[in-house]
Amino acid sequence: DVQMTQSPSSLSAFVGDRVTITCRASQGISSFLAWYQQKPGKVPQLLIFPASTLQSGVPSRFSGSGSGTDYTLTISSLQPEDVATYFCQNYYNAPLTFGQGTKVEVK
């Protein structure tokens, strides 16, 4: 199984800050990498796939990059509505696996 290691597990930043979350796969997953946002008490929402393409309707302050085993989610200017937990996901092969999540808070 592909293990997904996400870091940090949580972060707190000011409105307007640039925020970066990383995800490392235990083996190459050929950019079959998705990012999901889960706001408190809500359903996960697809943000980015594969690796760097924004899902329709996602604000342009979100971006994704990476290849092989290492991937990054960046929020260029953190907004209050971005408070959420973010998960990366390998969908290269089964079983599909998620990172443990990064909880983003606003200071």
Added chain:
Amino acid sequence: EVQLLESGGGLVQPGGSLRLSCAASGFTFSDYALSWVRQAPGKGLEWVSGISSGEGIHTYDADSVEGRFTISRDNSKNTLFLQMNSLRAEDTAVYYCAKHVGQSYYHYCMDVWGNGTTVTVSS
């Protein structure tokens, strides 16, 4: 509008069974793979089972549920199912139904999720 609506959750004793359903609308149901994903209280996301499009010939179950859970689909009713047997306390979670963006449960991520149904396994 694409929608997924789960049902069938509840409180069950250890060793018991439940059958979850997921009613879909707003897309051609048979054209897409589907999955069940669960989230234990305060925890992260865990992929449980996936089923391919069409007749659902290809399925996959996570090791944690293999031999106990069975995923299936009824394209005539636009409904996805998860039969859960031999339930354990560690199966307690919110169970989400999710649609993939293509025919397979791998190589295609999940773009639409239901609101979830809660399963609690406790005596």
